[in-house]
Amino acid sequence: MINPLWLRSFRAVVQHGNYTRAAEQLDLTQAAISQHMARLESATGSLFVRQGRSLELTPRGQALLDYSQELDIATHRLQQRLSSSGPLSGPVSLAVPGSVGLKLYPALLAWQCHHPAIRIDMRFAPEPGILSALLAQEVELGIVTLPPSDSRLHRTLLGQEALCLVLPASSQASRWQDLVDLGWIGHPDGVAMASRWLARAFPGKQLADIPQRGFINQIGMILQPVARGLGFAILPQYAVQAFPDQQAIRLWPLPQPVSDNLWLLRRREWPLSRAAALAAEQLQQRLA
Structure with missing residues (x-):
């Protein structure tokens, strides 16, 4: 393990750009700062490129800075977790697919009303963005439909959500050719969802054979063009249920529904x- 005193000096040097001001901030001598940097570079390799009086991080230096920041985050979270008997407070950050968010956000707000010291920070994102946010430590919790292979992520099965092919209420579509004639409305997860649904309903057929009539990345608006007869869309059940004009749409019936598993993810390490752990329990209860 790298000496935390060396890391403290290193971060001060990065912040100020030179040894002198770093030493002043930490109330150390410049010689002590130089010694700490020398020991770090002996362990890791060159950390800085000197440009006149300023210092620029090398790739190894940037990697060490990232490590130092991650260590601070881990320490802070450990302190929060160890103080499990303390007050329930602080932010709960999570990233979810839009349809799941439509169902969960009101429930989390109701929970927050009982614990006003908690802050719910929710972002709606397509699944690649959710994985990126978790790996970058931008959020503590995420929900996806496809379990990731990355060993840094811990997953828990929450439940299932059905996929629905949504038609305009006026459409008489009942065959593959009807879908081709109607066209489809795209959205950020649309290709993946449509491919899974069509593979079950029409084996051997390809989404690429259906013309795309539009694209929208706002979950609450995807069914607007469908309701106007401009195409069909394939969406999760929660998003369909949240659409306010149910009389303007209808569902394509399937003998056996196509469903996605919902996985709750967090960084394994x-x-x-405490607030995020209790929020995770709320999510499990809501989606079980």
Whole structure:
């Protein structure tokens, strides 16, 4: 393990750009700062490129800075988790698919009303963005439909959500050719969802054979063009149920529904804050 005093000096040097001001901030001598940097570079390799009086991080230096920041985050979260008997407070950050968010956000707000010291920070994102946010430690919790292979992520099965092919209420579509004639409305997860649904309903057929009539990345608006007869869309059940004009749409019936598993993800190596751990329990209860 790298000496935390060396890391403290290193971060001060990065912040100020030279040894002198770093030493002043930490109330150390410049010689002590130089010694700490020399020991770090002996362990890791060159950390800085000197440009006149300023310092620029090398790739190894940037990697060490990232490590130092991650260590601070992990320490903070450990302190929060160890103080499990303390007050329930602080932010709960999560990234979810839009349809799941439509169902969960009101429930989380109701929970927050009982614990006003908690802050719910929710972002709606397509699944690649959710994985990126978790790996970058931008959020503590995420929900996806496809379990990731990345060993840094811990997953828990929450439940299932049906996929629905949604037609305009006026459409008489009942065959593959009817879908081709109607066309489809795209959205960020549309290709993946449509491919899974069509593979069950029409084996051997390809989404690429259906013309795309539009694209929208706002979950609450995807069914607007469908309701106007401009195409069909394939969406999760929660998004369909949230659409306000149910009389303007209808569902394509399937003998056996196509469903996605919902997985709750978190970083495996970082302990959750107390608030996030209790929020995860709320999510499990809501989606079970």
